[in-house]
Amino acid sequence: MPTFDSTLIRPAALTPTGEDLLPVLPALAPLLPGGGLRRGAVVSVLGDTGLLLALAAGAAAVEGAWSAAVGLPDLGLAAAAGYGFDLRRLLLVDDPGQHWPEVVAALAGAVGLILLRPEGPVSAQLAARLTAVLRRGGCALLVAGPWPGAGLRLAVKSARWFGLGDGYGQLVGRQTEVTAEGRGAGARARTARLWLPDEHGAARVVEPAESADAVPARSPGAVGLPGVVGLPGSAGLPGTAGPAEAEPAAGGLGLAVV
Known part of the structure; x- marks a missing residue:
């Protein structure tokens, strides 16, 4: 090294x-x-x-x-x-x-x-x-990835993409459950349900009315996957994705399935 x-x-x-x-x-x-x-x-x-x-x-x-x-x-x-x-x-x-x-x-x-x-x-x-x-x-x-002695560790415990129908449609958002734990002030474990991203490509809290089974409405101006990360498997990586997901296209572009 x-x-x-x-x-x-x-x-x-x-x-x-x-x-x-x-x-x-x-x-x-x-x-x-x-x-x-x-x-x-x-x-x-x-x-x-x-x-x-x-x-x-x-x-x-x-x-x-x-x-x-x-x-x-x-x-x-x-x-x-x-x-x-x-x-x-x-x-x-x-x-x-x-x-x-x-x-x-x-x-x-x-x-x-x-x-x-x-x-x-x-x-x-x-x-x-x-x-x-x-x-x-x-x-x-x-x-x-891991780091010896990191003061805080965050991870996506589960993730699910929305927007695809029965073999067609466009991914518009991803609900995640994020956990955080660490040392000192960060020793208390914390959990949050977040859109990463929502239909506009932003990060925000999942509201109570937005159940895990509800597909978010496609509002005017929403664009397909501006928040998708261009690393292979970064939609949730093996082991983190929920059922019925599709891997996004690299580079943060929308993925249409027909």
């Missing part, structure tokens, strides 16, 4: 108490201690890139904020835009290979948020070193 020299990273102090949280979309705030992403912390997002994007979208939409995606070459940019990303301030490092630790360390002093899919397993020692760099830079890290 390549090594990096963390002394080459310009130190930066964390912002004062009360300002050390990056905002998240309102639908996801109840899942996080304090209702936001803590600067310098690592959050592990298991099995669902749609959740990863939605979790990052609030911070990425802040005026003047920069974010980066490392090791996510098939990231659905249409999905990111649907959740609120300003793509003009999103840096893409599609294929860093085994040099991803150096890339993350360098970016930690330049951006406020990094989305990462590591190349292979991450050792506890490397995770601790990178976490120290992130804390100095005040940068939050969202990892697609």
Whole structure:
């Protein structure tokens, strides 16, 4: 595993108490201690890139904020835009290979948020070193997969797509059950039922009247799958999808079945 020299990273102090949280979309705030992403912390997002994007979208939409995606070459940019990303301030490092630790360390002093899919397993020692760099830079890290010592872990427990009839139609939304658990302030397990995305490509809470068996109405202006993530299986990944789903097309495009 390549090594990096963390002394080459310009130190930066964390912002004062009360300002050390990056905002998240309102639908996801109840899942996080304090209702936001803590600067310098690592959050592990298991099995669902749609959740990863939605979790990052609030911070990425802040005026003047920069974010980066490392090791996510098939990231659905249409999905990111649907959740609120300003793509003009999103840096893409599609294929860093085994040099991803150096890339993350360098970016930690330049951006406020990094989305990462590591190349292979991450050792506890490397995770601790990178976490120290992130804390100095005040940068939050969202990892697609496990991360040793992550302060918070989010996962999609179940998911179901809506919009398809008996072999025809267009996917218009996905209901999910999201769980969050971690250490310290995040030790209490939390659960939320969310649209990821709804028929407009946004993330929002599933209302009580929207039962798991009710197909959402196709309202004027609704577009097919603006929030679908362009990673194979990211509609819920094997083991997370509910019955009668269909895999979305890569790149966040609508999928029509005839």
